[in-house]
Amino acid sequence: MIYSREAEEKPMRGEKTPRLEGEAVAKLLKVLEEDPLSLPTPEAVRKLAQDLFPGTDVGEVAKRALREAHARVVEALKALRKDLGIPTDPSDRGLRCLDLGIRDSLRRGLRVEMMLDRPDEVAFYVYGRGERPVGPVGHLCQSEHRFRLRGGSPSAGFRITAKAGWVEANGASGLAVRRERAFLYAVSPRWVEAALAETRSLPSFLAALGLSDLERVLAALFGLEEGEVRREGRYLLVRERGAWILRREAFLGSPDLDAALLMGRRVVLSYPRGLEVALKGFLRSERWVYLEEFALRFEGEEARYKGKELFWGSALDDLRYRLASLARGALKSELEKASQSPKMRALVEELARSEDPLEAPKDEAFFRRVGLRLLAKL
Numbered sequence: 490m491i492y493s494r495e496a497e498e499k500p501m502r503g504e505k506t507p508r509l510e511g512e513a514v515a516k517l518l519k520v521l522e523e524d525p526l527s528l529p530t531p532e533a534v535r536k537l538a539q540d541l542f543p544g545t546d547v548g549e550v551a552k553r554a555l556r557e558a559h560a561r562v563v564e565a566l567k568a569l570r571k572d573l574g575i576p577t578d579p580s581d582r583g584l585r586c587l588d589l590g591i592r593d594s595l596r597r598g599l600r601v602e603m604m605l606d607r608p609d610e611v612a613f614y615v616y617g618r619g620e621r622p623v624g625p626v627g628h629l630c631q632s633e634h635r636f637r638l639r640g641g642s643p644s645a646g647f648r649i650t651a652k653a654g655w656v657e658a659n660g661a662s663g664l665a666v667r668r669e670r671a672f673l674y675a676v677s678p679r680w681v682e683a684a685l686a687e688t689r690s691l692p693s694f695l696a697a698l699g700l701s702d703l704e705r706v707l708a709a710l711f712g713l714e715e716g717e718v719r720r721e722g723r724y725l726l727v728r729e730r731g732a733w734i735l736r737r738e739a740f741l742g743s744p745d746l747d748a749a750l751l752m753g754r755r756v757v758l759s760y761p762r763g764l765e766v767a768l769k770g771f772l773r774s775e776r777w778v779y780l781e782e783f784a785l786r787f788e789g790e791e792a793r794y795k796g797k798e799l800f801w802g803s804a805l806d807d808l809r810y811r812l813a814s815l816a817r818g819a820l821k822s823e824l825e826k827a828s829q830s831p832k833m834r835a836l837v838e839e840l841a842r843s844e845d846p847l848e849a850p851k852d853e854a855f856f857r858r859v860g861l862r863l864l865a866k867l
Contacts, residue, residue: 574640641690
């Protein structure tokens with residue numbers, strides 16, 4: 490799902506608000522997952538809801554979204570504790586403090602971190618606005634909680650960061666996961682093996698994130714030949730140039746196109762009326778995705794945004810959502826130029842107002858709107 494405030498339609502008079510509020514809650518959760526607030530306090534989430542959905546009961550939308558966002562984080566952390574063998578005995582003061590700390594930090598918009606900094610011990614931290622841990626308000630508990638491992642043992646350096654609506658885990662193997670997202674860039678089979686061992690030690694946690702199939706797909710990654718690209722369910726698997734890549738969720742609709750863009754090859758998307766969109770991107774630092782070219786060709790004319798590398802996002806992000814947002818920004822900057830013909834300007838204007846500029850031209854109605862814009866300029 491791609492969402493932009495500009496594409497939001499105002500509700501019609503008399504339209505039932507429960508349906509609108511339900512849709513707004515789902516979209517707000519999506520925004521919190523893709524563009525997490527630095528401090529997702531109730532006040533900040535309410536303001537975000539007000540900005541995005543002014544036609545709804547923003548207080549109710551924010552409250553429902555936060556309730557679900559908090560529940561998702563608590564569920565994932567409980568599943569993690571199960572995998573690590575951390576008991577849930579309510580009589581244990583340390584465990585009570587941990588539960589209070591997690592819930593209180595979420596309520597206050599703070600973040601919780603868990604890291605394995607010793608082979609047999611895990612530490613949970615609650616952080617404030619900066620890098621200094623803080624304890625739960627009103628409770629005689631510390632901001633740091635340490636527990637001995639009695640279950641699965643993740644890799645050294647394994648770390649989880651969580652706040653309202655957002656949980657991310659990173660392992661020393663290079664494997665990174667979020668809710669229904671996974672990414673691995675490995676330059677050695679040993680890295681794939683380490684990632685596979687990591688998934689086997691955290692089955693409940695991965696299931697809570699909607700990734701119960703990750704172990705099976707990582708095993709399939711070993712079977713790839715050099716230069717092979719494969720779609721395994723909702724996963725993209727690539728072996729190329731001495732690297733093994735796994736990513737969950739497509740973003741261009743084709744495994745070959747997704748792999749080409751990630752590996753730095755130029756991709757050309759074709760649409761009706763001869764419209765072509767050229768893209769060139771690449772991975773950097775094993776995780777970050779950049780776009781260095783975005784160009785349009787239409788009836789003999791071209792509009793090109795090229796120069797500095799454009800930051801696209803983390804490989805764990807919804808890359809179609811990020812790409813659509815980046816494309817809208819590039820198109821709007823193109824409108825500042827005075828060298829376009831009326832025809833190209835009409836096309837760029839219509840693309841810039843689209844929720845997804847890479848999807849909109851598939852509809853013939855899009856080109857009718859471009860024609861109307863052109864007529865208005867003549």
